[in-house]
Amino acid sequence: MKNSFLAAVILATASVAGVSAIAAPAPVTVGGAPMYATKNIIQNAVNSKDHTTLVAAVKAAGLVDTLSGPGPFTVFAPTNAAFAKLPAGTVATLLKPENKGQLTTVLTYHVLPGKLSATVLRMMIKAGHGKAMIKTVQGEELTFSQLGRRIQITDAKGGKSLVTIPDVNQSNGVIHVVDTVLLP
Known part of the structure; x- marks a missing residue:
């Protein structure tokens, strides 16, 4: 009781002084690195040891400036x-300069306009009676559904990917880590 009274006094004093006594939430860790909501998608992604291939692909496609921009992006x-699940040689082939267009198509298929949290995606799935179809920046749709407590994404080829780490907030949107590359 004494501790809760003291906490209430501290919060009340801080509020009067115009100071927030509530700390900002700790950053989510992805690939061994903290992801800060004050940094943009690229500034955070380059620090994740689990996303070095994605970062290399974004650079090869010339999308660094876009994904560093104001967004918002999902x-x-x-x-x-x-x-690594892709057929042998696929990544190396996509990273070649002559395949920049195809690489850009694949990468922009992983991006939605706006900032859609996992909660919003779940609400859209529920409103769609178990499915939500959302148009990507690339122009084709992804299909979202629930698989237990996780969000599952189905691509145009019928491939399925699970969101493994949702809601990694960025200054220009949100990242949801997925376990499979989506293909248009």
Whole structure:
């Protein structure tokens, strides 16, 4: 009782003084690195050891400036392990300068305009009676559904990916880490 009274006095004093006594939430850790909501998508992604392939692909496609821009964007970020699931040689082929257009198509298929949290995606799935179809920046749709407590994404080819780390907030949107590369 004494501690709760003291806490109430501290909060009341801080409020009167115009100071917030409530600390900001701790950053989410992705790939061994903290992801800060005050940094943009690129500033955070380059620090994740689990996203080095994605970062290399974004650089090769010339999308660094776009994803560093104001957005907001919702990015479904495949891990290195997700890229490793692709057939042998696929990543190396996509990273070649002559395949920049195809690489850009694949990467922008992982981006939605606006900032959609996992909660909003779940509400859209519920409103759609178990499915939500959302148009990507690339122009085609992804299909979202629930698989237990996780969000599942189905691409145009019928491939399925799970959101493994939702709601990694950025200054220009949100990242949801996924376990499989989505293909238009």
